[in-house]
Amino acid sequence: GLREEYRHAAGQHLALRRRVDGTEIRRTYSICSPAPDPAGEGPSSLRVGVRLVDGGAFSTYALKEIGVGDELEVMTPAGRFTLEPAPGLYAAIVGGSGITPVLSIVATLLAREPEARFCLIRSDRTAASTMFLEEVADLKDRYPQRLQLVTVLSREEQQAGLPSGRLDQERLTGLLPALLPVERVAGWFLCGPYGLVQG
Numbered sequence: 145g146l147r148e149e150y151r152h153a154a155g156q157h158l159a160l161r162r163r164v165d166g167t168e169i170r171r172t173y174s175i176c177s178p179a180p181d182p183a184g185e186g187p188s189s190l191r192v193g194v195r196l197v198d199g200g201a202f203s204t205y206a207l208k209e210i211g212v213g214d215e216l217e218v219m220t221p222a223g224r225f226t227l228e229p230a231p232g233l234y235a236a237i238v239g240g241s242g243i244t245p246v247l248s249i250v251a252t253l254l255a256r257e258p259e260a261r262f263c264l265i266r267s268d269r270t271a272a273s274t275m276f277l278e279e280v281a282d283l284k285d286r287y288p289q290r291l292q293l294v295t296v297l298s299r300e301e302q303q304a305g306l307p308s309g310r311l312d313q314e315r316l317t318g319l320l321p322a323l324l325p326v327e328r329v330a331g332w333f334l335c336g337p338y339g340l341v342q343g
């Protein structure tokens with residue numbers, strides 16, 4: 145019955161609420177599942193990806209306590225960090241859990257718009273701590289020509305790919321023109337820790 149109210153656009157987020165002993169904990173999580181087809185009546189799902197934060201009230205509860213069958217209080221999707229699928233080249237620079245909304249944006253765009261391409265530059269500490277590693281690899285397999293995936297690990301060397309280290313302004317200035325025609329990018333998406341998106 146609530147399908148219309150909970151219909152989301154790629155990149156939107158949800159507020160989840162937990163009440164414990166009269167106090168309320170409310171946190172925001174980006175929806176990682178692709179947006180439902182606007183014309184279709186097909187099934188749609190709302191998925192979020194929560195990273196465990198040391199000492200974090202909600203993330204600890206989400207990862208250590210929530211089980212199948214539990215009920216959660218979830219507000220309707222919100223946010224303007226979205227992309228309406230259209231032809232063109234798009235690019236994102238993401239760090240850590242910043243991949244979550246961008247995963248939805250990339251999957252929705254490439255599925256709905258055959259004339260769209262995406263360059264995804266992601267920065268993480270190590271491969272083991274990288275969220276949605278397999279989901280992103282699956283997208284790359286599905287759209288090898290239209291998805292360009294660039295991974296930088298700040299604390300680990302990779303066998304292939306870019307040398308380790310943080311993605312800062314100096315590094316991006318040298319890297320970006322070598323990766324894509326920067327002036328032709330129709331839309332940029334930046335999502336991650338303050339240091340990365342401000343750089």
Ligand SMILES: Cc1cc2nc3c(=O)[nH]c(=O)nc-3n(C[C@H](O)[C@H](O)[C@H](O)COP(=O)(O)OP(=O)(O)OC[C@H]3O[C@@H](n4cnc5c(N)ncnc54)[C@H](O)[C@@H]3O)c2cc1C
Binds near residue numbers: 173175193201
């Ligand atoms: C638009 C948006 C989208 C987001 N999407 C995602 C997402 O997709 N995935 C995701 O994992 N996160 C996402 N976040 C972050 C998320 O909302 C939470 O901030 C995160 O999960 C931490 O919440 P928490 O309750 O676990 O931690 P909190 O309890 O809020 O604690 C955060 C940190 O502060 C410390 N701390 C808490 N209280 C104190 C205190 N009194 N004194 C000192 N230190 C303290 C904790 O130890 C911890 O290190 C998003 C945030 C926004 C705004």
